[in-house]
Amino acid sequence: MTGAAVVGLVVNPVAGLGGAAGLKGSDGVEVQRAALAMGATPRAGERAARALRTLTARRPGTRVLTVPGRMGEDSVLASGAPYDLVRPPSGASSGGAAGTSAEDTRRAVAALAGVDLLLFAGGDGTARDVLDAVRALGGQAPPVLGVPAGVKVYSGCFAVSPAAAGFVAAEFDPARTAEAEVVDLDEDAYRRGLVSPRLYGSLRVPAARAALSGRKAGSSGVAPATAEGVAREVVARMRPGIRYVLGPGATTRAVGRALGLATTLLGVDVVERTPEGGRLVAADVAETELFGLVSGKESVLVLSVIGGQGFVLGRGNQQVSPRVLDAVLDGGHSGRLLVLATQQKLATLKGRPLLADSGDEDLDKKLGGHVQVITGYRESTIYRICAASEEFDG
Numbered sequence: 001m002t003g004a005a006v007v008g009l010v011v012n013p014v015a016g017l018g019g020a021a022g023l024k025g026s027d028g029v030e031v032q033r034a035a036l037a038m039g040a041t042p043r044a045g046e047r048a049a050r051a052l053r054t055l056t057a058r059r060p061g062t063r064v065l066t067v068p069g070r071m072g073e074d075s076v077l078a079s080g081a082p083y084d085l086v087r088p089p090s091g092a093s094s095g096g097a098a099g100t101s102a103e104d105t106r107r108a109v110a111a112l113a114g115v116d117l118l119l120f121a122g123g124d125g126t127a128r129d130v131l132d133a134v135r136a137l138g139g140q141a142p143p144v145l146g147v148p149a150g151v152k153v154y155s156g157c158f159a160v161s162p163a164a165a166g167f168v169a170a171e172f173d174p175a176r177t178a179e180a181e182v183v184d185l186d187e188d189a190y191r192r193g194l195v196s197p198r199l200y201g202s203l204r205v206p207a208a209r210a211a212l213s214g215r216k217a218g219s220s221g222v223a224p225a226t227a228e229g230v231a232r233e234v235v236a237r238m239r240p241g242i243r244y245v246l247g248p249g250a251t252t253r254a255v256g257r258a259l260g261l262a263t264t265l266l267g268v269d270v271v272e273r274t275p276e277g278g279r280l281v282a283a284d285v286a287e288t289e290l291f292g293l294v295s296g297k298e299s300v301l302v303l304s305v306i307g308g309q310g311f312v313l314g315r316g317n318q319q320v321s322p323r324v325l326d327a328v329l330d331g332g333h334s335g336r337l338l339v340l341a342t343q344q345k346l347a348t349l350k351g352r353p354l355l356a357d358s359g360d361e362d363l364d365k366k367l368g369g370h371v372q373v374i375t376g377y378r379e380s381t382i383y384r385i386c387a388a389s390e391e392f393d394g
Contacts, residue, residue, distance in 0.1 A: 008112035012122035044149035048121035052079035054166025109133035123150010161388035249304035314357030322360035357388035
């Protein structure tokens with residue numbers, strides 16, 4: 001962008017609430033209340049502020065336009081960016097745990113229709129609300145860019161990190177846009193272990209492929225035997241007396257099966273190796289419980305890769321929080337982090353690195369370098385991993 005560009009901001013303040021609580025999403029008032037009762041901390045506002053700090057550092061003359069309170073103004077104040085307010089038209093709101101609803105998001109987007117680029121902080125559900133508002137605006141709708149703040153971020157309209165969103169916004173050229181898909185899951189079905197992403201449409205975004213996370217690539221085409229081979233190798237490496245934290249995913253669930261255990265598909269489980277096979281220490285744990293289980297106990301993280309995106313941390317496994325990482329890795333990830341991915345899944349990355357977005361950029365940077373990825377039985381490869389905030393450097 002050139003000159004005094006105008007960037008809009010809309011924040012879904014309840015996005016991501018259910019992640020650390022192990023609730024596999026944040027849709028619905030009851031889920032949001034349950035997450036807050038479990039000690040969940042809203043993070044969307046701070047992630048939006050991080051994007052704005054990067055944006056204004058690179059493009060000081062940018063004017064930010066936003067809406068009052070937690071849906072935008074609070075984040076702009078935290079970033080220190082100059083801003084102006086618009087007030088969306090009033091209307092009845094079903095509200096949420098933080099006093100906002102999907103309709104509030106749609107009204108905010110409509111009120112910011114005149115900006116050059118609209119940033120929105122949230123997850124796939126928020127992207128759907130933005131898509132609805134954009135469709136209603138028709139040709140008056142601005143290009144948009146998602147700041148990732150949800151539990152699951154499967155849609156392709158998000159930057160890989162808040163910092164990347166700021167970089168892209170600062171360099172945005174209105175003449176260069178592309179279409180990115182909006183994908184979401186039925187969260188109730190998701191909590192029952194049914195993963196069925198649905199394509200809802202597309203949004204016009206900046207043409208910055210390297211900085212966008214891209215749509216999650218499914219693993220349905222991977223032969224079960226491939227995942228079982230990865231699981232056999234993991235079990236062969238396990239040692240008694242160590243707690244293994246199994247992240248979400250079909251490959252990590254195969255590790256549970258190889259141990260003779262009924263672990264969860266979408267939760268975080270803790271297991272131990274025994275002479276007879278394995279012991280399930282705890283299933284589908286929240287962040288607080290997980291922290292207690294690994295504190296002062298030698299532990300290993302066993303995490304799978306999101307196909308097409310490359311995320312190892314920060315997408316669907318927010319239970320593995322920065323303090324859990326600190327407790328497990330104890331200053332280094334050698335031998336304490338096992339990354340699982342079939343060769344097919346690594347191929348979908350097309351050479352892009354694995355990504356960490358734990359919410360603590362300094363910690364994510366410490367994870368940077370190379371990590372061993374188990375790709376099959378007696379098969380592994382060395383692959384680059386970096387902080388998502390560094391993957392796109394402008």
